[in-house]
Amino acid sequence: MLLLVCQVSLAAESIAAPAGKLMIIGGALRYDNLQIWQPLIAAAGGSQARVAIIAVASAQPQQAGQQVQQVLSTYGVSAGLLDLPRDPAPDTEADAKDQAAQQSAVNRIDQATAVYFTGGDQRRITRALRYASGKPTPVLEAIIRLYQRGGLIAGTSAGAAMMSERMFANPGTVLSVMQQGATASQALTSGLGFAGPGILIDQHFLIRGRLGRLLAGLQANGTALGIGVDENTALYVEGQRYAQVYGYKGVMFASLPVRSADAVSGVLRIPNAQLHYLSHGDRIDLQTLAITPAADKQAIPQETHPEAAQLRTRYGDVLANTVIPEMMFQLMESQAGQISGLAFDAAAKEQSTGFELVLRKSPQSRAWYGVSSGMTQYTVTGLQLELLPVTVQALQIQPIQP
Template sequence: MNTKGKLIIIGGAVDKGSFTEASFDKDVSKNMNFFEKGIIKRIIEESKHKENSRIEVITTASKIPREVGPEYVKAFQYLNASNVDVLHIERREQASDEEVLNRIKAADVVMFTGGDQLRLSSILGGSKLHDIILDKYKNEHFIYAGTSAGAAAASNNMIYQGSSHEALLKGEVKITSGLGLIDDVIIDTHFVQRGRIGRLFQAVVGNPKVLGIGLGEDTGLLITHNTKMEAIGSGLVILVDGREIKDTNLTQVELGQPISINHLVTHVLSIHDTFDLSTFKMHIHSSQYI
C-alpha cells in the first residue's frame, strides 16, 4: 500500500553549534537559526495547508524541553506559520492522555526535536500516540519531521550509542528498534561534523539489506512514498549501500576487534539530488554530464 505521508529527517544544527556544542543549553535562541529559511520553510511548503497547517512540536527527546520548544515555535512563526504549539511528553502515561491524542489527531505536522533517541523509543514506542502517528503517516497527507534524535528514531532500526573513533570495532555500535516509519534504512545524524561514518559502516555490514543514511548538520532528506529521497539544506547526505559487499571478517573477530569490509559502496548527495529506494538509483541535480 502506498504511503501517503512525508518524512523529513534532519541531521541537526549548523555552524551556530546547535545540538553539538556544550554552550547550546545556554544560548538556545542563537542556536536555532539553522532552520528558519531553509528546512523549516520546506516543511511548511510540503505540509497539507502550508502556513495554516497545524504543527505540533514534540520535545520528548530533549533534556531542556522548556527552552527548546518555544524556539521551534519562533522559527515557524518567523515564516508565517502561526498554528504551532509544543507538546511536552515526559512520561509514558502522557502518550495515552486523551487531550494529547486529540492534538496529534488534528496535526498536519509533528516536529520531533533533538536530544536522546532512546527517550523517544522508550517513552513513545508502542503507545497510542505512536499508533496514531503511524496511521496518519500511512494514510493521510501528514508530515513526520525530526531533527537529530527525532531523525534517528524515525526508522525501524535505530543507532542509539557508539563512539565515532572506535566505531569500526566489533560491538561498539549499539542498535535497537526505532519508531518504524520507514523500513530497511538506518539513520545517523551530525554525521560529517562528528565523523560518524564508521558507525554506519558497522550497522550496514551487520545486515547489508539496510541502507545507511548519514545526515550532515543543517541537512535533511525529504522522503515521499517511502521511496523517493531528496536532499535538502546546505550540507551533505552520505548513503552507505552494503548490497555489493564481497567479504568481511565480522563473524570471525572477537568483540572489540577491528572489522574489515571489502567493496562497500557509498553515495554523496547535496541539495536537490535524489535517490530512489526502490531502484537504488541516484540522480545528481546539477550533473556536469548533462
C-alpha cells in the same frame, strides 16, 4: 538525466503504505535556513499547516519545543508543544494522569498536518512512544495514522536517528564501534521505523566523521542501505521511496552487497561497498538508488583537473570533519584510480587496531558540481569502498632539536 547506480532489494514495509512524507534533518538546523524550512512548511500544508512539536528527546523539552514553535510562528505556521510523559506507565488504565496526557496529545495529533521531533537523546523518544513491552502508545499510533493519511513527520538530530527500524544509541566513539563491531559495542537499538525496512539512518554525519560507525551498523544488522545526513541539511522522503536533498552540506548513501563474517565476531571489515554523495537539489530513488543530479549542476569531466598532479592520494585521518566527501571530490577530479586514508587512535600508548579505507573509481563513477548557492556543491556516485583492519604501532613523536 537519470543514472542507475545499483539495485537494492528491500523487504516488506514496516509501516503499511504510508502516503505521508519525512523530513530527516541531520542536526544543528539554523532557524534562518530557508532551503529546509520552506519545503518543510510546504510539505506540512503551507499556510494551512498545523504542527505538533514533540521535544521529549531534549534535556530541556519546554525550552527546545518553544524555540521551534517560535521559529514556525515567524513563518506563519500554527504550532504547539505536546506535553508527553517520558516514561509512560505500562498500564495506562491504572494511571489516570498518564492516560489524560496521552489522550490530549492524541487529539492534537489527529488534528495536525505534521509532527516535528526536536534533537537530544533518541532513546527518550522511543521510551516515550513505546511501552516497556514494545507495544506502541496511543500517541505513536496517532503519529502513524497521520503518516498514513499523508502527513509529515519531521525530525532533527535525535528526531532523525529514530526514523529507521534500528538506530544508534550511546555507541561510544566511531573508532571503538569499528574495532568492536556494532553488536559487541551495543551501538544499535530499536527505532520507530518511519523510513521503512532495509535502511539505517545516522545524523551529524560528515562533520563528526561517522561513516565508520554507519558501515559497522549496516554489517551488524544486515541492512541494505545506510543514510548519513550532515548538519544543517535534510533528506525529504515521499512514500518511503523518493527523496531529495535540501540544505547546506550533503547526504551520504552507503550500500553493502556482501555481509562479512567479521560483522558478528567483532572488528569491522568491508570488502566491497558502494558510496554516493548528494547535495542540495539532488534526488534519489531509495529502492533502486537511481540518482538525478540537481538541474543546475554540470558533469565533471574525469581526469581534466588543472592541478591533478597536486591533489592528495592519501589521507592521515579519514574520521576527521568532512574528510570522506573531500576524498570523493578529489578522486573524481584527478587522474588517479583510487584514494586512501587511515583511521586510528593517535593517542594509543601501545599497538592497536586501525583501519585503511580505500575509495576506487568504477565504470559507474560520475560526478557533478553546481555553484548556484554561492558555494560549490558536489554530487558523486558509484564509488567503490574497501575498508580493512590494520595494526598500528604506537606513535612516538620527538621534538626536533635546534
